[in-house]
Amino acid sequence: MTLSEAPTTSPALVTTALEKSYHSTEPPTRVLNGIDLAVRQGEFLAVMGASGSGKSTLLYCISGMDRPTAGNVRLGDLDLTELSDRDMSRTRLTKMGFIFQQAYFLSNFNLRDNILLPALKAQPKERAEVEARVDAMLQRFGIAHVADHGITQVSGGQLQRASICRALATKPAVLFADEPTGALNSSMTLDVLDALTGVHRDGTTIMMVTHDPACAARADRVVYLRDGLLVDELDLGTWHQADTSRRDGELLSWLRDHDF
Amino acid sequence: MYVKYTLNDLRRNRGVNSSLLVVLVLSAFLMASGAMVMERTLGSVNALFDQAKPPHFLQMHKGAYDEAALDAFATAHPEIDSWLIEDMVGYDSAAIAWVRPGTTESGTLSASLIDNLFVTQNTAFDFLLDADSTMAYPADGETFVPVAYQQRFGLQAGDELRIRTDVGIEDFVIGGFVRDSQMASSLSSATRFLVSNADFERLRTTGGSSEIIVEYRLADPAQTSNFQAAYESDQSLPKNGQAVTGDMIRIINAISDGLVAIALMFVSLLLISIALLNVRFVIRGTLQDEVHQIGAMKAIGLPNSTISGLYLSKYSAMTLIACVIGGGLAVIASQALTSGMQASYATAPVTALTFLAPIAALVLVFLVVIAICRRVLRIINRIEVVSALVHGSTLNEHQTARRAKRLARRVRRSAFASYGGGDLGRRISLVDLRTEVGQWMLLPLVFMLAVVLITLPTNLLTTFQSPKFVTYMGAPESDLRIDLQFSDDLEQVREEAETALATDSRLAQVRRFANELVETRGIEGWESMRVEVGDYSGDTIQYLRGGPPSTGEIALSVLNADRFGVDVDEAFTVRRDGSEMPLTVSGIYQDITSGGQTAKMSGDATGVVTGYIYYATTSAGQDPTAIATNYGDQFPAMTVVPMGEYVSQTLSYVTNAFFNAAVLAIVFAIGVAALITTLNLTLRIAREKRRSGILSALGFSGSELAAQLRFKAILAVVIGTVLGVVVAATLGEALVGAAISLAGLGISSLAFIPNPLLVYVAYPLLLIAVGTISAVAVSSRLRRGDTSAWLRA
Numbered sequence A: 001m002t003l004s005e006a007p008t009t010s011p012a013l014v015t016t017a018l019e020k021s022y023h024s025t026e027p028p029t030r031v032l033n034g035i036d037l038a039v040r041q042g043e044f045l046a047v048m049g050a051s052g053s054g055k056s057t058l059l060y061c062i063s064g065m066d067r068p069t070a071g072n073v074r075l076g077d078l079d080l081t082e083l084s085d086r087d088m089s090r091t092r093l094t095k096m097g098f099i100f101q102q103a104y105f106l107s108n109f110n111l112r113d114n115i116l117l118p119a120l121k122a123q124p125k126e127r128a129e130v131e132a133r134v135d136a137m138l139q140r141f142g143i144a145h146v147a148d149h150g151i152t153q154v155s156g157g158q159l160q161r162a163s164i165c166r167a168l169a170t171k172p173a174v175l176f177a178d179e180p181t182g183a184l185n186s187s188m189t190l191d192v193l194d195a196l197t198g199v200h201r202d203g204t205t206i207m208m209v210t211h212d213p214a215c216a217a218r219a220d221r222v223v224y225l226r227d228g229l230l231v232d233e234l235d236l237g238t239w240h241q242a243d244t245s246r247r248d249g250e251l252l253s254w255l256r257d258h259d260f
Numbered sequence B: 001m002y003v004k005y006t007l008n009d010l011r012r013n014r015g016v017n018s019s020l021l022v023v024l025v026l027s028a029f030l031m032a033s034g035a036m037v038m039e040r041t042l043g044s045v046n047a048l049f050d051q052a053k054p055p056h057f058l059q060m061h062k063g064a065y066d067e068a069a070l071d072a073f074a075t076a077h078p079e080i081d082s083w084l085i086e087d088m089v090g091y092d093s094a095a096i097a098w099v100r101p102g103t104t105e106s107g108t109l110s111a112s113l114i115d116n117l118f119v120t121q122n123t124a125f126d127f128l129l130d131a132d133s134t135m136a137y138p139a140d141g142e143t144f145v146p147v148a149y150q151q152r153f154g155l156q157a158g159d160e161l162r163i164r165t166d167v168g169i170e171d172f173v174i175g176g177f178v179r180d181s182q183m184a185s186s187l188s189s190a191t192r193f194l195v196s197n198a199d200f201e202r203l204r205t206t207g208g209s210s211e212i213i214v215e216y217r218l219a220d221p222a223q224t225s226n227f228q229a230a231y232e233s234d235q236s237l238p239k240n241g242q243a244v245t246g247d248m249i250r251i252i253n254a255i256s257d258g259l260v261a262i263a264l265m266f267v268s269l270l271l272i273s274i275a276l277l278n279v280r281f282v283i284r285g286t287l288q289d290e291v292h293q294i295g296a297m298k299a300i301g302l303p304n305s306t307i308s309g310l311y312l313s314k315y316s317a318m319t320l321i322a323c324v325i326g327g328g329l330a331v332i333a334s335q336a337l338t339s340g341m342q343a344s345y346a347t348a349p350v351t352a353l354t355f356l357a358p359i360a361a362l363v364l365v366f367l368v369v370i371a372i373c374r375r376v377l378r379i380i381n382r383i384e385v386v387s388a389l390v391h392g393s394t395l396n397e398h399q400t401a402r403r404a405k406r407l408a409r410r411v412r413r414s415a416f417a418s419y420g421g422g423d424l425g426r427r428i429s430l431v432d433l434r435t436e437v438g439q440w441m442l443l444p445l446v447f448m449l450a451v452v453l454i455t456l457p458t459n460l461l462t463t464f465q466s467p468k469f470v471t472y473m474g475a476p477e478s479d480l481r482i483d484l485q486f487s488d489d490l491e492q493v494r495e496e497a498e499t500a501l502a503t504d505s506r507l508a509q510v511r512r513f514a515n516e517l518v519e520t521r522g523i524e525g526w527e528s529m530r531v532e533v534g535d536y537s538g539d540t541i542q543y544l545r546g547g548p549p550s551t552g553e554i555a556l557s558v559l560n561a562d563r564f565g566v567d568v569d570e571a572f573t574v575r576r577d578g579s580e581m582p583l584t585v586s587g588i589y590q591d592i593t594s595g596g597q598t599a600k601m602s603g604d605a606t607g608v609v610t611g612y613i614y615y616a617t618t619s620a621g622q623d624p625t626a627i628a629t630n631y632g633d634q635f636p637a638m639t640v641v642p643m644g645e646y647v648s649q650t651l652s653y654v655t656n657a658f659f660n661a662a663v664l665a666i667v668f669a670i671g672v673a674a675l676i677t678t679l680n681l682t683l684r685i686a687r688e689k690r691r692s693g694i695l696s697a698l699g700f701s702g703s704e705l706a707a708q709l710r711f712k713a714i715l716a717v718v719i720g721t722v723l724g725v726v727v728a729a730t731l732g733e734a735l736v737g738a739a740i741s742l743a744g745l746g747i748s749s750l751a752f753i754p755n756p757l758l759v760y761v762a763y764p765l766l767l768i769a770v771g772t773i774s775a776v777a778v779s780s781r782l783r784r785g786d787t788s789a790w791l792r793a
Ligand SMILES: Nc1ncnc2c1ncn2[C@@H]1O[C@H](COP(=O)(O)OP(=O)(O)O)[C@@H](O)[C@H]1O
Pocket: A022, A023, A024, A025, A029, A031, A049, A050, A051, A052, A053, A054, A055, A056, A057, A058, B789
């Protein structure tokens, strides 16, 4: 297996003083307290933290699914917090891909249609090209044989690999993953992690939220979120080629320091 | 626990619960009002009949008659309880004016087409009652005017009534208003004014037309039709006017005001079906939402009955509240609805039924709603703890598997197989609609019912208002109707009038029909029958079966054909001028005039002619109204009216009732359509949270999601509306036609004469607009809110 080029240093995604409060509760829940984060082009970033620390919220705010209460988010030259709902949606469609803990699929469509959906929306006129790309991906992730199955008729691992296909079908600049292996058993987890690592090697920027050290270990860098603030970070990039067991040890002790 | 749960839930799901409550209140309200109006109407009519004692059979007659023959007839028929001859003096509406003393307000009654007959109070029966339902006895110089005129011309007690007679103006002061049980309905062509005996004797000598009504009350009212046959078979009795039986009076009275009640009941039945559909949807949705809770309750061992009791108590409470509010509103509304009726009839006595009718209606609503709730809540028994807690499903394992298999089969084929780059949102919406047909049933159903609801009363209205309705009145389509009634100088007036008509270039065609009395063989031997004799060649009237009569043939009205038990091509014998004529029935037509008992023969009248009717078509560009006024002035003995006017005035009571029903129906249909659309779409949004979350995450904007919801809603609304138009035009027409033919009016096959622009364009568009506006309002909610909240739901 050959390695892709080293990650470039230019930041793909930058947040400054990002805050988010939910006003549906009394008093309002303040979940993000001023997040400054830069994700480099081609980087594989893992966000860790205790359950309820605001990891998912961070991801939702960065991707514009939720509106941050304050601060801003830049994707390349684009200030996402300035965009209208329509433009933000468009950006999410064309430049971002998502993988969630639960397989969020539409039950009225088969697996392949679910994967085709965002890609077709992005390129409605190029159906043939989109289908060819998706079919190649189905092949690559080993789910071509269940492509026309209903989403209740495939395994969790297959669903999650389908999620990756769907996220990549639009050739996004950034791939967001929120606990992508949270609902999977260990062999399926491995499948999905290998898939993600492969995608990263192809040059896709990945921001992954997880509380599973085994997942975080695949990242270039891990940041730690507590009480709505990024409190620490750990660079794992240098260990990947050298010594994976050393890398895992470093990560675990770092996490212990954070009472994880 | 029940109370606490109910209160909690009412607070939590305020939107869904309050709109459900509104639908329930509306159903209860309409059902109760329908019952109350029905009870009041029947009560009013009956009360009036009890006090006024209308005749069981009456015969009008103009001109000389044989009083001894009437005496002999009465002696020979012991079934007569009592009888009387009422003398009347008739004046044309144009000859009667009113003035309000001390003001400049005044007018004439000339807009009225019916005969104005001045009479004195009867002594034995057929009383004219005043506002307090007591017999009115005007003082000299005073007159009591029919309630119908009071309402139509806005007359008040104290106004002066001026009659232009041959010898000058006769002045009366309006002392009050009388209800006329016998002529309360508009289908009778006359109405009665009450004056004192002295005034009446004077009026008799001042040139009005002299008429009589011979009236009979029978010991056994059920024998009326036999009695009528006996009367008509006696040649010496007066009978050149209309004969009316008590049944007809009752039917016609009941139709005009009973219709409002029937319309209300019809509306409420539709509403109740909508409410029930809705209850079903809401309960199913609620159970789905709370399936985890139900699973938990089952897991801790609560019996099914306790869990369903929890839900049932909530819906019972809501239904009970709805019934109480609806009942209260109905009391207010039915007072308003029946006030007009109370004026024409008598105030119905308050009996136990007055309270029982609406209460029974409300209890019925309550029981039906609760029964449906119970049925739907049976789902709870089938919910399995594991499915509920783990999968959040109300289905058991077996059902889940079956459903998954069905869905899997359906999704096998790609939804985008034929996608060529159009609106992707619409394409997925269509797929959703197809897979979730059951969830989207309510909207089309409701809109279908709403269309039926607003179309039928309007169609009835336009049918009865249409000049073409004359085809149900045994008359040809034409522009003018000229009625020349019996008088001593009938033939002379006829000749003058015909000369004028024949030379009038404004008229394209004039057909004359003579009203001739012939005899026919009935149960009691020979009896008399009215026949319109004239030229029926070409296009004249429309026949239900068969065609126009040629020489040696006769056409019969539906009721006459029934009465004599004959059909087309069968033999029918009449006696004309004493000699028998064997005829063949050439055709059968619908006619509601003259009690529905008429006949038509071609040729010239040879026997007793009681009057003439002319139907004229105008030349292009001529105004029938102007011509009518012209002839009316020139020939005071003739009643000349434009055809549309004739239809609308003759049927004004009925059409007023239809109009009220139509307005009511439109208001309710629109309200219900808006309400249900809002309610249903709100439920849909809640149910589709996850779908919205997924699509939003993938890059669909809030407005695109809103557009998808609108697309689905409007599609459902349009489908329902189109279906409704079809159903109203086919099934609806058949249904209403059957109801009308049962009423015994003489119409056995009613074809709507719709206003196509109104019922095929304006109404559907109106409903679609209502649906669209509701959909736009609800779907705008999708534009705000965080996607994460949808995904986390
Ligand atoms: N819509 C919401 N309204 C109120 N509080 C919320 C909402 N969504 C999330 N939260 C709260 O925000 C906090 C962070 O949630 P989340 O980002 O899902 O944490 P994590 O993904 O790290 O487990 C939690 O305490 C959660 O209860």
